[in-house]
Amino acid sequence: MFKYEVNDRTYLSLMNTRDAAELYALINQNRKHIGKWLKFPGMTQRVEDSQAFITRTRLGYAKNEGYWLGIWTDGKLAGSIGFLYLDQENRKTEIGYWLGKAYEGQGLITASVTALIQYALDELNMNKIEIGAATMNTRSRAIPEKLGFKQEGIIRDYEFLNGGFIDRVIYGLKAEEWKESTLKFKRKQETQDEH
Numbered sequence: 154m155f156k157y158e159v160n161d162r163t164y165l166s167l168m169n170t171r172d173a174a175e176l177y178a179l180i181n182q183n184r185k186h187i188g189k190w191l192k193f194p195g196m197t198q199r200v201e202d203s204q205a206f207i208t209r210t211r212l213g214y215a216k217n218e219g220y221w222l223g224i225w226t227d228g229k230l231a232g233s234i235g236f237l238y239l240d241q242e243n244r245k246t247e248i249g250y251w252l253g254k255a256y257e258g259q260g261l262i263t264a265s266v267t268a269l270i271q272y273a274l275d276e277l278n279m280n281k282i283e284i285g286a287a288t289m290n291t292r293s294r295a296i297p298e299k300l301g302f303k304q305e306g307i308i309r310d311y312e313f314l315n316g317g318f319i320d321r322v323i324y325g326l327k328a329e330e331w332k333e334s335t336l337k338f339k340r341k342q343e344t345q346d347e348h
Contacts, residue, residue: 155214155222159268163261165222165234167214172223173204175230179253186254190290192314210235217241224252224265231256234265236273244280246273250296257292266296270331280328287312288320297324301334 156166168176177200180187188194197203206221214220221235232252239246248269250262266284273279284302286293298304302324311321 155220157222157268157272159264163224163226163231163264165224165265165268167211167220168207168223168230170204170207172230173200173207176207176223176233177203179230179232183253187251189315190287190293190319191251192312219246221249224250224256224261226256226259226261231261234262234269236269239277239279244278245283246277246279246281247283247285248273249284250293262296263299266300270300270326274328274331282326282331284324284326285311285321286324288322294322294324297326300326301330302326303330 156164158164177197180194180197180203184194193206197206210221217239219236219238221233223230224232224234232250234248234250237247237249248266250266252262270282273282282302283305284297285308286297288294288307303326305323305325308321308323310318312319
């Protein structure tokens with residue numbers, strides 16, 4: 154089963170159906186917060202909906218088609234992150250994520266996205282990673298911007314949500330760009346350690 158250690162407090166893991174009640178509770182507590190930008194809280198009305206989601210994502214993992222993982226911190230489910238698809242032929246994927254409001258501002262998404270980028274490049278042999286977010290969702294957009302993704306375009310009227318259309322901005326990161334930025338970071342750290 155997939156489990157990826159992010160740091161000493163946080164790991165990413167495929168969820169089991171026994172996690173459905175905790176997943177549903179987290180969504181239910183954050184329904185308005187998450188639902189401002191994403192459709193799934195409106196479609197998750199019962200624990201059984203979370204069970205069905207977990208079953209679908211485990212099947213996607215088994216078929217290598219894309220899957221969602223729980224973000225676990227200090228033993229509690231804080232949110233979810235995943236590969237929306239895995240395009241093996243073109244060696245690209247898209248990362249999506251969401252977090253419960255109580256867990257924001259702790260660097261969990263940045264660390265989790267960083268872990269999935271590294272996993273996608275090293276283990277899945279991907280060449281490109283994309284992240285999409287509603288143009289007005291500044292918190293979500295801050296993640297790819299901080300991690301060196303390049304804005305590649307805006308899709309107008311991408312989705313009808315909460316009674317209106319929202320535009321979506323697409324960010325992209327190529328493997329060579331990630332390797333270059335991590336080398337620069339390591340050199341910077343080594344320079345700081347010398348002083």
